[in-house]
Amino acid sequence: MNNEEYLRYEGTCLIENSLSSFLAPFKGMDLRASMSHHFSMYGITAASEEDFFWEYILLRLYVSEKVIRHFKAGCGNLSALADGLRRGLEDLPMQLKAIAMKREMNGSFLLFGKDVSRLTADYIEKRFHEFESLSEGFALSSKEGREVFVHKALSHICSLVGMKEASPVISYFIEETRAFLSSLTAKLSHFTPQTIYKNAKHMTPAMPEVSGNTLALHGAALLTGGLIATLLLML
Numbered sequence: 001m002n003n004e005e006y007l008r009y010e011g012t013c014l015i016e017n018s019l020s021s022f023l024a025p026f027k028g029m030d031l032r033a034s035m036s037h038h039f040s041m042y043g044i045t046a047a048s049e050e051d052f053f054w055e056y057i058l059l060r061l062y063v064s065e066k067v068i069r070h071f072k073a074g075c076g077n078l079s080a081l082a083d084g085l086r087r088g089l090e091d092l093p094m095q096l097k098a099i100a101m102k103r104e105m106n107g108s109f110l111l112f113g114k115d116v117s118r119l120t121a122d123y124i125e126k127r128f129h130e131f132e133s134l135s136e137g138f139a140l141s142s143k144e145g146r147e148v149f150v151h152k153a154l155s156h157i158c159s160l161v162g163m164k165e166a167s168p169v170i171s172y173f174i175e176e177t178r179a180f181l182s183s184l185t186a187k188l189s190h191f192t193p194q195t196i197y198k199n200a201k202h203m204t205p206a207m208p209e210v211s212g213n214t215l216a217l218h219g220a221a222l223l224t225g226g227l228i229a230t231l232l233l234m235l
Contacts, residue, residue: 004080006200007191011068011084014184015092016099018060019110022179023172031057031176032109042166051161054116056173058124059153061089062131063146063177064184070141071188078191092119130156150177 001009019031026034032053039049068082088095093116100110110116134152139145154173158165 001200001203003196003200006196006203007078007080008084008087009203010191011081011086012088012095014064014081014085015061015088015095017184018057018064018180019099021176022183023176030109034176038172039169042169044163044169048161048163052157052163054119055127055157055160056154058119058127059131059150059157060177060180061085062128063140063150063181066135066140067146067181067184068188071185078188081188081191089124090121092121092124093117146181147174147178150174 021027021029021031021034023034026037035053036049044052065082065085068078068085071078096110096116096119100108104111131153134156135149138149140149151170151174154170155165158170
């Protein structure tokens with residue numbers, strides 16, 4: 001695996017990272033569990049909670065790409081990392097199925113709940129376009145600009161899922177986003193030419209191509225899912 005392929009692989013792995021909670025006492029656990037605990041105090045319906053969760057994950061991934069493309073590390077621009085993230089989003093349902101396969105022995109919220117097949121590339125592009133419109137006038141390369149945008153985007157998500165906007169909920173997710181991006185920038189700071197070369201040199205599997213044409217885990221799709229799961233197990 002060369003340096004560029006390694007960075008694309010790391011970019012794809014950011015999808016699983018986005019599913020985690022970054023606030024105590026749930027730090028490192030699934031964000032879904034943390035969110036359910038928090039939402040239980042505000043009488044939010046299970047359906048609205050489920051919809052809000054996936055829209056928020058898309059927001060995290062949208063902001064992640066922006067942060068990566070503006071981040072300057074020792075090797076210069078990390079665009080290959082952002083390209084890897086984008087590649088993973090080409091078939092997000094398959095990526096989530098692969099993550100679920102990895103976690104199945106210990107149980108995973110990804111094995112239950114709403115069908116994620118609606119998270120198609122077209123759906124994601126539509127949502128990202130909306131986020132792009134909401135971000136106009138804000139410098140997402142700056143912490144201040146990102147935080148104002150995130151507040152606006154969270155309000156937009158509440159309206160999308162038919163959920164009454166509650167200040168404590170918005171504040172909670174602003175804090176979650178802040179902690180998530182802090183972790184992301186710390187990770188990006190470790191990408192120096194030496195570490196990229198060292199890690200790429202010892203990693204042999206190539207990045208899997210994501211088809212986007214099927215969500216069934218059989219035939220070629222099962223093979224693709226297995227390859228992705230194998231890569232994820234190497235984290």
